[in-house]
Amino acid sequence: MRTTITVNGQARALDLDPRTTLLDALREHLRLTGAKKGCDHGQCGACTVLVNGVRINSCLSLAVMHDGDEVTSIEGLGTTEALHPVQRAFLTEDAFQCGYCTPGQICSTVGMLAELEAAIPSQETPRGAKPALTDAEIRERMSGNICRCSAYPQIVAAIKSAAEAMA
Amino acid sequence: MSSVHDWEAPNPVKTNRSGLIGKAVDRYEGPLKVTGTAPYAYEVEPPSPAAYGVLVTSTVARGRIVAADTAAAEAAPGVLLVWTPFTVPAQAERPAVTDFWSASADPALEDDRVRYFGQAVGLVVADTLENATAAAKLVAFSYEQEPAQLVFDQHLGEARDPPGESDVRVGDFEAAFAAAPVTLEGTWKTPLQNHCQMEPCATTAWWEGDKLTVHTSVQMVRRTQQGLALTLQIPKENVRLLTRYIGGGFGGKGSSYEDLTLAALAARALDRPVKIALTRQQMMTVTIHRPATVMDVKLGATPDGRLTAMSLITTTHCNRRGTFTEHASNFARSLYAAPNRLTGHRLVKLDLPHAGAMRAPGEASGMLSLEVAMDELAEKLGMDPIQLRILNEPEVDPETGKPFSIRQLVRCMKEGAQLFGWDRRLPTPGQVRDGRWLVGFGMAAAIRGNFLLPARCSFFVDAEGVITVRQGMTDIGTGTYTVLAQIAAETLGVPLGAVRVEIGDSELPPAPGSGGQFGAATAGSAALDAGMNLRKAIAELAVADAGSPLFGGRPDQVTFQDGVVAIENRSERLGDLIRRAAPDGLTAQGEIRPAADARNWSQHTYGAHFCEVGVDPVTGETRMRRMLGVFAAGRILNWKTARSQLTGGMIWGVASALTEGNAIDPRYGSLINQDLASYLVPVQADIGELDAIMLDEVDDKANPMGIKGVGELGISGAGAAVANAIYNACGVRVRDYPITPDKLLAGLMAKGM
Numbered sequence: 013m014r015t016t017i018t019v020n021g022q023a024r025a026l027d028l029d030p031r032t033t034l035l036d037a038l039r040e041h042l043r044l045t046g047a048k049k050g051c052d053h054g055q056c057g058a059c060t061v062l063v064n065g066v067r068i069n070s071c072l073s074l075a076v077m078h079d080g081d082e083v084t085s086i087e088g089l090g091t092t093e094a095l096h097p098v099q100r101a102f103l104t105e106d107a108f109q110c111g112y113c114t115p116g117q118i119c120s121t122v123g124m125l126a127e128l129e130a131a132i133p134s135q136e137t138p139r140g141a142k143p144a145l146t147d148a149e150i151r152e153r154m155s156g157n158i159c160r161c162s163a164y165p166q167i168v169a170a171i172k173s174a175a176e177a178m179a
Numbered sequence: 180m181s182s183v184h185d186w187e188a189p190n191p192v193k194t195n196r197s198g199l200i201g202k203a204v205d206r207y208e209g210p211l212k213v214t215g216t217a218p219y220a221y222e223v224e225p226p227s228p229a230a231y232g233v234l235v236t237s238t239v240a241r242g243r244i245v246a247a248d249t250a251a252a253e254a255a256p257g258v259l260l261v262w263t264p265f266t267v268p269a270q271a272e273r274p275a276v277t278d279f280w281s282a283s284a285d286p287a288l289e290d291d292r293v294r295y296f297g298q299a300v301g302l303v304v305a306d307t308l309e310n311a312t313a314a315a316k317l318v319a320f321s322y323e324q325e326p327a328q329l330v331f332d333q334h335l336g337e338a339r340d341p342p343g344e345s346d347v348r349v350g351d352f353e354a355a356f357a358a359a360p361v362t363l364e365g366t367w368k369t370p371l372q373n374h375c376q377m378e379p380c381a382t383t384a385w386w387e388g389d390k391l392t393v394h395t396s397v398q399m400v401r402r403t404q405q406g407l408a409l410t411l412q413i414p415k416e417n418v419r420l421l422t423r424y425i426g427g428g429f430g431g432k433g434s435s436y437e438d439l440t441l442a443a444l445a446a447r448a449l450d451r452p453v454k455i456a457l458t459r460q461q462m463m464t465v466t467i468h469r470p471a472t473v474m475d476v477k478l479g480a481t482p483d484g485r486l487t488a489m490s491l492i493t494t495t496h497c498n499r500r501g502t503f504t505e506h507a508s509n510f511a512r513s514l515y516a517a518p519n520r521l522t523g524h525r526l527v528k529l530d531l532p533h534a535g536a537m538r539a540p541g542e543a544s545g546m547l548s549l550e551v552a553m554d555e556l557a558e559k560l561g562m563d564p565i566q567l568r569i570l571n572e573p574e575v576d577p578e579t580g581k582p583f584s585i586r587q588l589v590r591c592m593k594e595g596a597q598l599f600g601w602d603r604r605l606p607t608p609g610q611v612r613d614g615r616w617l618v619g620f621g622m623a624a625a626i627r628g629n630f631l632l633p634a635r636c637s638f639f640v641d642a643e644g645v646i647t648v649r650q651g652m653t654d655i656g657t658g659t660y661t662v663l664a665q666i667a668a669e670t671l672g673v674p675l676g677a678v679r680v681e682i683g684d685s686e687l688p689p690a691p692g693s694g695g696q697f698g699a700a701t702a703g704s705a706a707l708d709a710g711m712n713l714r715k716a717i718a719e720l721a722v723a724d725a726g727s728p729l730f731g732g733r734p735d736q737v738t739f740q741d742g743v744v745a746i747e748n749r750s751e752r753l754g755d756l757i758r759r760a761a762p763d764g765l766t767a768q769g770e771i772r773p774a775a776d777a778r779n780w781s782q783h784t785y786g787a788h789f790c791e792v793g794v795d796p797v798t799g800e801t802r803m804r805r806m807l808g809v810f811a812a813g814r815i816l817n818w819k820t821a822r823s824q825l826t827g828g829m830i831w832g833v834a835s836a837l838t839e840g841n842a843i844d845p846r847y848g849s850l851i852n853q854d855l856a857s858y859l860v861p862v863q864a865d866i867g868e869l870d871a872i873m874l875d876e877v878d879d880k881a882n883p884m885g886i887k888g889v890g891e892l893g894i895s896g897a898g899a900a901v902a903n904a905i906y907n908a909c910g911v912r913v914r915d916y917p918i919t920p921d922k923l924l925a926g927l928m929a930k931g932m
């Protein structure tokens with residue numbers, strides 16, 4: 013099926029098997045392998061990308077459903093020469109070990125910070141309050157991204173320092 | 180013969196002139212990882228587009244494949260090849276006896292036997308992943324099933340001593356235990372656990388003539404490369420194995436699996452690159468797991484708290500054809516003084532997937548029993564658990580009588596107690612409330628062995644003065660790249676930016692790989708040796724070169740700092756010297772071997788865990804609120820990466836205590852938790868405030884750098900601290916891990932809460 017997806021700002025025309033997930037379209041067709049496959053079942057968050065600014069598990073979504081959408085993957089956030097503030101914070105806080113969950117964690121962080129900005133509450137948000145960037149909020153909102161290396165404390169620290177740098 | 184005393188001489192790591200050793204520098208390969216540009220095995224770009232392989236796994240636990248119907252799969256769109264045990268190309272036979280450290284043939288789809296549920300029994304290769312995945316479902320096997328032994332608990336009676344092992348006895352345990360005024364006796368159980376590395380095992384393979392290149396995700400380079408050559412019956416020079424980025428190992432990638440062998444075979448058969456990744460579900464059974472244990476602990480003590488008798492007997496399981504034993508009693512041999520001791524292991528053979536090493540094999544399970552038993556004994560004696568441990572601190576190894584190389588366990592406990600606020604713990608359980616939570620403190624000791632293996636390394640300096648470290652080592656998230664760069668920069672006196680690190684390639688000087696927390700010490704010691712040899716070569720070059728300001732000086736007086744070589748006030752830039760005197764660069768080799776007398780010392784890493792939990796008495800839910808680990812593990816090469824490994828290990832311990840474990844479906848022999856939704860590894864919300872602190876230490880018996888490993892120390896004992904905190908919070912002991920709400924609720928209700 014013919015599908016056009018704007019990936020990291022560039023329109024990409026694809027002819028895809030309708031069974032192809034957005035994750036496999038990125039990884040196997042566009043060779044953007046930054047988004048990782050940890051489970052292929054929406055259980056780990058390694059494949060997190062931003063679709064029209066919202067974080068999703070790209071393994072749980074068929075690519076052909078994204079005709080006309082704007083997808084931002086880790087490759088669209090920054091490069092080794094010009095790191096995104098979240099990427100830089102992950103590096104300096106050592107918020108990863110093997111690095112396999114990391115692109116997903118970083119995309120998820122970018123999406124989550126936007127959700128906070130938009131005052132979207134979570135289970136941790138006191139009723140009626142505007143959500144703040146507390147440890148509890150971060151932990152709750154980032155629980156869809158598993159890190160088996162368990163860099164969780166470092167990830168919380170990185171998110172806080174990135175948010176500060178971006179403020 | 181070498182001796183640990185050979186390591187006493189000063190060296191650049193010890194001197195640490197530039198201060199790079201220990202420094203919390205960012206990960207060398209970090210920029211690639213945070214930008215998603217580090218290619219893992221499945222992502223490597225082969226010379227031409229790869230075909231996609233998908234494995235088919237067995238749906239019975241034991242029996243024989245009598246027929247395989249592949250017609251539908253072969254006729255499916257895009258399918259290039261379908262293999263079953265009946266059609267897979269010939270490979271070398273599996274040797275009758277294998278040992279972990281030597282390469283051996285590991286044929287895939289080797290025969291018609293099914294030895295466990297979820298065993299790889301077929302392969303489908305197609306032009307796309309979607310086509311291969313769909314066709315794999317069309318391969319139909321008929322089995323002749325045989326009765327299988329599946330449930331560990333039901334076969335404890337068949338437990339035998341592991342091959343070649345017997346119990347270790349010191350004194351007369353039985354008499355001392357019978358005579359002890361105070362005793363503690365109990366049985367603890369731990370479940371089967373899966374590694375769940377975030378990156379599933381994967382291989383990309385291609386051939387150029389008779390030369391094979393494989394990119395795969397393994398912890399051990401050389402052994403895997405040689406094993407593959409043996410399996411394929413080709414010269415080992417014809418196999419190049421690369422594993423540059425590895426998405427987690429934890430022991431589970433210490434072996435290789437069918438993805439490797441079958442990708443190589445299929446690439447040859449199809450004359451095009453082939454890549455295969457295991458699915459998350461296949462990871463659970465095709466790869467190894469940490470086996471379940473049943474641990475019987477007996478402690479005898481005097482009323483004032485001196486242990487007189489101590490026993491830990493572990494029963495565990497492995498596959499009928501396997502040999503792995505979870506040595507969960509070993510750590511107890513060196514931990515506490517008790518004149519009468521009995522430790523040992525029993526092994527049950529089951530028709531389950533292969534048991535194998537998982538982060539801190541032995542300690543990770545074993546400390547969940549003994550370190551809780553010590554807590555229970557302390558309560559029985561009316562003592563503080565730290566005090567009980569200090570009272571039973573041995574002066575020499577309590578089993579062998581050997582001196583400790585260095586042992587700072589007591590200091591870990593004391594400093595941890597102070598930093599954590601242990602004095603606020605109320606010894607009687609159930610006394611502290613915080614809203615709906617009952618709050619408790621717990622602690623446990625940590626011990627994990629330290630090892631050094633043979634390794635080589637080479638260093639190269641080019642005309643820019645850039646040092647390249649080359650070693651067939653791996654970085655599984657442990658920080659290998661980074662610490663090798665630090666050692667190189669410190670040894671040659673160059674900035675970190677002037678070091679390149681090349682690892683994860685079988686063409687490089689061999690190192691044993693990552694495992695058993697021996698990686699940094701082993702790889703790093705070989706690197707230090709290579710660096711010192713390169714220093715010598717550079718110094719000799721400089722003093723012999725008429726164009727150098729150092730000409731005519733003594734090579735042993737040459738200093739290396741800030742990219743400059745100097746003898747007192749005569750100096751030049753390293754790059755200038757090499758460009759002029761050795762324009763093609765200089766290479767030096769290095770090597771480390773264990774010292775012949777290293778075993779004269781009892782050598783371990785130590786620590787103490789402190790944990791605060793909240794237990795909801797209504798739901799039985801436990802929350803880890805706060806945790807601190809204090810560790811003594813030799814000189815630390817990088818405080819940032821070492822801390823991360825320790826905190827990561829501690830979180831594994833929390834998971835072992837609270838959520839993690841698999842179970843067998845007794846009807847089929849399948850693992851009930853087949854994915855990350857049902858197998859509960861911790862997520863961000865499960866982990867409260869948590870930190871690890873490392874004490875200053877140098878272990879001069881460990882290796883020339885005085886460093887030790889930290890990758891497995893963090894998990895050792897961590898879960899026991901959580902379990903002890905749960906008891907302190909609510910007064911319930913659950914000896915069957917993990918301590919899930921159902922088990923805790925039963926205990927709470929029995930107490931009338």
Ligand code: FES
Nearest residue numbers: 052054056057071
């Ligand atoms: S790969 Fe998509 S959630 Fe795990």
Ligand code: FES
Nearest residue numbers: 109111159160161
């Ligand atoms: S860094 Fe390894 S899984 Fe997160």
